[in-house]
Amino acid sequence: MEESEGRLSKLVAVIACIAMTLFYVSILYAPTLILRLPPPQSYENFMIRRFICAAVCSVASVIFCAFVLPITGGEASYSFGVYGIRSDHFAPVTEELVFRACMIPLLLCGGFKAYNVIFLCPTFFSLAHLNHMMEIYSRHNYSLLKASLVVGLQLGYTVIFGSYASFLFIRTGNIVGPLVAHAFCNYMGLPVLFVHRKGLVSIAFVAGMVSFVWLLFPITWPDLYNESTNNCRCWQGYCSWNK
Structure with missing residues (x-):
């Protein structure tokens, strides 16, 4: 990771944003494509799955940013x-x-x-x-x-x-x-x-x-x-x- 004066390079910032975008979209299809779960039986179950996937992505994105961003120990x-x-x-x-x-x-x-x-x-x-x-x-x-x-x-x-x-x-x-x-x-x-x-x-x-x-x-x-x-x-x- 390239840093200049404690800041991320533009390339790293853009790549990180693209990665989070792809992860946010792809995880919505993870239950069916990766976990091989059966398709939801109702629209309500479908939305619940999406809520859970979006929540997982949000937490993972915060953790990812915590490692990528140049945050000091005190912060x-x-x-x-x-x-x-x-x-x-x-x-x-x-x-x-x-x-x-x-x-x-x-x-x-x-x-x-x-x-x-x-x-x-x-x-x-x-x-x-x-x-x-x-x-x-x-x-x-x-x-x-x-x-x-x-x-x-x-x-x-x-x-x-x-x-x-x-x-x-x-x-x-x-x-x-x-x-x-x-x-x-x-x-x-x-x-x-x-x-x-x-x-x-x-x-x-x-x-x-x-x-x-x-x-x-x-x-x-x-x-x-x-x-x-x-x-x-x-x-x-x-x-x-x-x-």
Whole structure:
């Protein structure tokens, strides 16, 4: 494998992509051609086989990329360690399913307005993090005041992010947006405000905030994420912000 400054060569990258493409397609026919299993008796069994094959291919592709990509030891230990799996994979999926995909429809159908749900749902989300108080207080031997300050800060940015994630879910009608945002925020962590290059960092922060506000509504337009919203009896009423 050729590498230049810790990066893959173009040839290796293209060959790897072609190999994964061929593997993804060919494994769909593996049960019949390679394992010699009888043809599925129903369309449901046929789709189940394809689901399993696609899942196997996805896992194999991730493992393949882990060996091919120039990942450092520190990155690998974090990404594949217990903490990395919890923060970047398990927590975003489970929390978004419970606190967004389940709670928001309940609140909307319960008669709450969309704007109220955006700020109400994160309250439940933040309260679920109160258990960290006992963990910090007992395991790290923090004083009660220090543990309260740490958890208070965590609850603060949890409410802010929860409001944004709720906005994404209500606006787009799709759980993928909040899930990706959750995983990205967990991976990046809080912004580092005190660095040596203050000028460059300040410009980046300002540019990021301006771009975020400017693009917030255009890139979350409901019609971009739904085939049709005009005939929807429930969701269109919420994502159009008329209720």
